[in-house]
Every structure is written in structure tokens, then in C-alpha cells.
Amino acid sequence: MHKTIRIGTRDSKLALWQAHTVQKRLEDLGYTTEIVAVKSTGDLILDKPLYELGITGIFTKTLDVAMLNGTVDIAVHSMKDVPTLLPQGIVQTAVLERANVNDILVHKGLDFLNSEGTIATGSLRRKAQWLNKYPKHAVVDLRGNVITRLQKLVDNTWNAAVFAKAGLERINVLPEHYIELDWMIPAPAQGAMVVVTLEKDKDITEAVAKLNDTPTDICTHVEREFLRILEAGCTAPIGGIATITDDTIAFTGILLALDGSKKLSITKTDTLSNYKGFGKRCALEIIENGGKELMDSIKKEMNS
Numbered sequence: 447m448h449k450t451i452r453i454g455t456r457d458s459k460l461a462l463w464q465a466h467t468v469q470k471r472l473e474d475l476g477y478t479t480e481i482v483a484v485k486s487t488g489d490l491i492l493d494k495p496l497y498e499l500g501i502t503g504i505f506t507k508t509l510d511v512a513m514l515n516g517t518v519d520i521a522v523h524s525m526k527d528v529p530t531l532l533p534q535g536i537v538q539t540a541v542l543e544r545a546n547v548n549d550i551l552v553h554k555g556l557d558f559l560n561s562e563g564t565i566a567t568g569s570l571r572r573k574a575q576w577l578n579k580y581p582k583h584a585v586v587d588l589r590g591n592v593i594t595r596l597q598k599l600v601d602n603t604w605n606a607a608v609f610a611k612a613g614l615e616r617i618n619v620l621p622e623h624y625i626e627l628d629w630m631i632p633a634p635a636q637g638a639m640v641v642v643t644l645e646k647d648k649d650i651t652e653a654v655a656k657l658n659d660t661p662t663d664i665c666t667h668v669e670r671e672f673l674r675i676l677e678a679g680c681t682a683p684i685g686g687i688a689t690i691t692d693d694t695i696a697f698t699g700i701l702l703a704l705d706g707s708k709k710l711s712i713t714k715t716d717t718l719s720n721y722k723g724f725g726k727r728c729a730l731e732i733i734e735n736g737g738k739e740l741m742d743s744i745k746k747e748m749n750s
């Protein structure tokens with residue numbers, strides 16, 4: 447293949463780091479590439495919580511359009527920002543080996559943990575899990591790219607804010623004062639990067655497929671299947687993490703009330719070769735055990 451592969455990416459520092467990582471991997475395989483950075487709607491609207499914007503795929507839509515218009519050949523995304531159903535004509539081609547999956551708390555001292563305090567996050571999942579564990583705390587909204595959010599934490603009186611560790615590590619801004627939130631269940635596919643291609647571009651799809659890491663592909667498949675079945679197109683506080691040990695795949699998934707007052711969780715294992723449908727089986731078990739009612743009340747509250 448002689449064509450230059452045009453790599454579409456958002457223009458945040460984290461997105462560019464991820465695109466450059468994919469670029470290097472493709473060039474190591476002998477392909478010629480070029481980075482094309484675009485601003486996405488999700489980065490332009492900073493004053494509203496993400497879940498109020500009412501658009502799924504707010505971070506990915508601009509790049510989807512660029513691909514379908516033929517402005518770029520492939521796009522690199524943080525996989526957790528990608529809607530579980532891709533637009534017609536766009537296919538998931540490679541999931542890169544996953545980095546750290548955990549959330550961390552960046553803080554100004556931890557005394558508040560056992561009393562009252564305020565933490566900042568724009569994520570329904572993080573907010574609900576935080577309030578479930580610390581019902582006396584307040585949670586305020588925090589939007590913007592990683593650097594903006596770190597700066598807002600410095601500029602405000604909040605005690606702490608939650609971040610994906612992978613995001614801070616990648617752009618080398620992990621602060622000194624942080625703790626691992628090993629009890630918090632991450633977003634499905636957190637810490638994984640995905641490369642999407644146009645289904646009709648057989649040569650490019652074949653080239654990009656060489657970057658796929660099978661274990662990460664399988665774990666994120668299970669996590670996103672759990673998400674897709676549970677949420678059915680609506681955003682909700684949902685977390686999910688799968689891990690592989692030898693021939694076994696383990697999954698933990700959660701669904702919470704928006705205010706953290708209810709939490710449904712599931713932990714299950716299966717043989718690795720049964721991974722297809724495993725996420726769905728876990729989601730159906732949650733739905734049967736009170737998840738349906740909880741999802742209905744979340745949808746009602748979000749639409750009111």
C-alpha cells in the first residue's frame with residue numbers, strides 16, 4: 447500500500463499523544479502516515495455537564511463525519527468515549543494494549559475523607575460511586591480536557607477531583623498528591639485506545655488490524671457489551687472491568703442510582719473461550735435483579 451494513512455484525532459494533548467502512538471506503531475510497520483487534528487463538539491461546549499448535552503458520541507462525531515467525508519482515513523479514540531454502536535460504514539479495527547485502568551483521586555489533603563467535603567467530576571459513574579461510599583460529601587461538575595480540569599482543581603476550593611490514571615500518565619501530568627481508587631469500578635474500556643477505519647477501505651483496515659491486542663480486545667468487548675445491553679442508548683452510572691487469567695475471564699459490573707443511594711453489582715467468571723455474550727449475560731442478571739427498575743428511574747430523572 448503506497449497511500450499515506452491520514453490519522454484523524456481530536457486536538458487535545460491526550461488525543462494527540464494517542465494519535466502519535468498509533469502513528470509510530472504504523473510507521474514501525476513501514477506505513478506512511480500523517481496526523482490530521484480536528485476540534486470536536488465535546489471540546490467546544492465546556493459549560494454544560496456532558497450528560498446534559500443529550501448527544502451520544504459527542505467526542506467522536508466530528509471524526510466520524512471527517513472519515514465518512516474522506517478527509518481522514520482512520521481515527522484514534524479513547525475507547526471509553528466511543529458509543530457502543532458505531533455509525534454505518536465505520537468499523538472497530540484495532541484495540542491497543544491497555545494501560546492503567548484505574549481512577550485516581552487528585553487531592554489537596556485527605557482529612558476531608560472522614561468528614562465533609564467536595565469533590566469534582568463530570569462523570570455520572572464517578573459521582574454515583576463517590577456518593578455511595580461518601581454520602582456526606584458534595585460532588586460538583588467538572589468539565590474540560592485533562593489539563594483544564596487539573597487547573598480548575600487548583601483554582602477552586604474543592605478538596606479533590608477524580609481522573610483516569612492513564613490520561614494523566616500519558617501526557618506526563620500525574621501530580622504528587624493522588625491516591626488510587628482501587629474500589630471504584632472504571633468505565634467500560636477505560637485506559638484502552640481504539641482505532642476505527644472505513645469498512646470499504648480494505649487495505650487500510652488490514653494494515654490497522656495489525657495493531658490489535660487480543661486480550662484487551664476481548665476484555666473491552668465484554669465491558670462494552672455489558673454497557674450496551676444495560677444502558678440501551680441512555681447514559682447512566684455504569685462501570686465494568688474484565689480481566690483474563692490463564693483460561694478464565696472475570697468480570698465485575700455495577701449500576702447505581704444517580705445519587706449513589708442504590709448500587710447493584712455483579713462479579714462472575716467464565717472460561718475465556720465463552721467470552722462472546724459474557725457481558726450480555728452479566729447485564730441480564732443485573733436487569734433481572736432490580737436493574738430494570740433502576741434504569742427506568744434513571745431515564746425518568748434524566749428526562750425531567
Ligand SMILES: NCc1[nH]cc(CCC(=O)O)c1CC(=O)O
Nearest residue numbers: 524527609610612613636637638
Ligand atoms: N472522558 C474523558 C477521557 N477519555 C479518556 C480519558 C483518559 C484515558 C482513558 O481512560 O482511556 C479521559 C479523561 C478522564 O477520564 O479523566
